[in-house]
Amino acid sequence: MVVQETIQIETRGRSTYDISSQVHDIVRQSAIKTGICQLFIQHTSASLVLCENADPDVRSDLEKFMSRLVVDGDPMFDHRDEGPDDMSAHIRSILTNMDMSFPVTDGRPGLGVWQGIYLWEHRTHPHRRRVTVTIYGE
Structure with missing residues (x-):
């Protein structure tokens, strides 16, 4: 069985946006008990990251690191x-991930306790982003 849906995320500019609950809902509603969930972002200036979900300082530190590594307006x-x-x-999007996969176990995303799924907006202005969620399994 294969289930595919697209979610839209309205960003407010450069930041990380937690999309875990939207993805979890799609996995649960798919009725697939064992399989793989694959995510793909349909953009070249935003990415997907699996990241610490308990302490927002982790994502803030990632942004600081990336800002130093890839400078806006570099001549x-x-x-x-x-x-x-x-x-x-x-x-930034090339250095991170435009897609990710994780197991579906017992009808739920097989993620670790501290793992969250985030859309990382790399542009400074708001955008409407699309992420395709495809679940394969039985």
Whole structure:
């Protein structure tokens, strides 16, 4: 059996957005008891991360690290069609993940206690993002 749905997330700009509950709901409603859940974000300037969900400082520290690693408006970038965060957002998404997979066990996402699923918006302005959730199993 295969179930596929797309969720939309309205971002408010650069940050992480917890989409765990939306994904968990789709997995539960799929009626698949054992299988794989695969997520794919349909954008080149946002990504998906599996991250610590208890302490928001972890995600804040990730943002600080990424801001130092990939600087908005760096003069070495030629591509800046949509502003100084354009190329840096593309690099950030390439360095992280545009997809992820995890097990479905007993009809639930087989994640660890401290793992949350996050959309990481790399642009500084709000965007509407789409994530395709595909669940394979029985």
